Amino acid sequence: MKMTGRLAHVFAVIIALLMTLTLLLSALCAQATRLLSDEGLHQRVALDPAVSAAQMERITAAVGQIAAEQSFASETALSLITPEGLADYNRQVISWWMSLARPDAAMDAPQWDSEALENAVREDPLFQEAVRSTLRRTVARDQVGYPISLAVQETVLPVRTQLLAFALPMVQSYVNLSALVGYALNTPVLFAALSLAMAMLIVLLMGGDLRKTALYVGSALSAAALVTLLAMLTVHLLDPGAIVAQANALLGLQITLLLHQLGSGLGLICAIELVAGIGLIFLHQRRVRVSAGSAAA
Amino acid sequence: MKKTSRLHWLLPLALALPFAAAFAAALILYGSDILDLVMVALKMVVIA
Numbered sequence: 001m002k003m004t005g006r007l008a009h010v011f012a013v014i015i016a017l018l019m020t021l022t023l024l025l026s027a028l029c030a031q032a033t034r035l036l037s038d039e040g041l042h043q044r045v046a047l048d049p050a051v052s053a054a055q056m057e058r059i060t061a062a063v064g065q066i067a068a069e070q071s072f073a074s075e076t077a078l079s080l081i082t083p084e085g086l087a088d089y090n091r092q093v094i095s096w097w098m099s100l101a102r103p104d105a106a107m108d109a110p111q112w113d114s115e116a117l118e119n120a121v122r123e124d125p126l127f128q129e130a131v132r133s134t135l136r137r138t139v140a141r142d143q144v145g146y147p148i149s150l151a152v153q154e155t156v157l158p159v160r161t162q163l164l165a166f167a168l169p170m171v172q173s174y175v176n177l178s179a180l181v182g183y184a185l186n187t188p189v190l191f192a193a194l195s196l197a198m199a200m201l202i203v204l205l206m207g208g209d210l211r212k213t214a215l216y217v218g219s220a221l222s223a224a225a226l227v228t229l230l231a232m233l234t235v236h237l238l239d240p241g242a243i244v245a246q247a248n249a250l251l252g253l254q255i256t257l258l259l260h261q262l263g264s265g266l267g268l269i270c271a272i273e274l275v276a277g278i279g280l281i282f283l284h285q286r287r288v289r290v291s292a293g294s295a296a297a
Numbered sequence: 298m299k300k301t302s303r304l305h306w307l308l309p310l311a312l313a314l315p316f317a318a319a320f321a322a323a324l325i326l327y328g329s330d331i332l333d334l335v336m337v338a339l340k341m342v343v344i345a
Contacts, residue, residue: 226309
């Protein structure tokens with residue numbers, strides 16, 4: 001399949017252009033698969049000290065308001081909402097929403113267990129003073145335990161879960177989400193394999209001349225890195241975290257942290273592509289110079 | 298024998314240019330629409 005002359009180079013440029021696209025898609029899909037499958041990534045974001053502090057601050061405010069309305073000392077409830085308990089609940093919620101694509105997934109989000117909290121509030125002197133003994137159990141459950149449990153859930157998962165419970169079964173009836181996610185997880189490898197196939201095609205087009213191949217493959221690698229860097233810069237300037245913060249400040253903070261995590265992964269791929277690409281072009285340029293020098297001698 | 302061409306160093310830029318242009322065009326043409334759509338979706342799904 002050896003092609004010579006200008007036509008081979010035109011084809012090589014076209015294939016290098018396609019290879020840039022597949023390399024770009026491979027890098028982007030790698031980050032998308034991290035979003036879909038990496039539970040550790042989401043835990044790192046949710047358990048970040050800044051997020052934990054903001055969650056505790058929000059819960060403290062909500063408990064304070066409920067305590068003022070239902071006459072009990074807010075410390076009674078807050079002593080049972082520990083950072084460790086909250087971290088554990090964050091993990092449960094992450095495991096829940098990451099399993100939503102499965103056909104047997106539970107549609108209801110995990111609830112914050114408020115039983116111990118209700119018992120503690122019932123023993124609170126201020127509460128005992130304000131609420132009649134016959135009503136304490138009911139008030140502690142309905143007016144204290146349930147709203148606090150809801151406040152904790154809405155702080156950790158500030159999403160209308162009833163919408164998910166309504167929409168997901170409908171989507172599941174049309175599409176096999178689990179299989180779709182399974183296919184999506186293979187896309188980075190698929191695009192990387194396509195890129196490799198295109199590199200081999202360039203070798204064939206250049207008649208096995210690795211020097212010329214290095215130029216085109218190196219250029220495609222560098223171009224993919226440059227476009228990825230441009231996309232990262234645009235995302236940084238658009239600041240999606242600030243956009244989401246308009247709807248929910250805590251979620252905005254988590255989106256910013258998540259993008260930093262994804263950005264570092266993408267940055268690493270970019271650096272590898274750029275170093276490999278520039279190295280290959282350098283090899284091409286050096287070998288051209290060396291061969292030109294030896295011809296002159 | 299072949300000459301050294303410094304223009305070869307510009308090939309990555311030439312390959313990146315169509316993607317950068319398409320990206321910029323999509324952002325200029327549809328950026329505000331996408332942002333509006335995102336805001337509507339956020340207000341529907343996210344609890345303030």
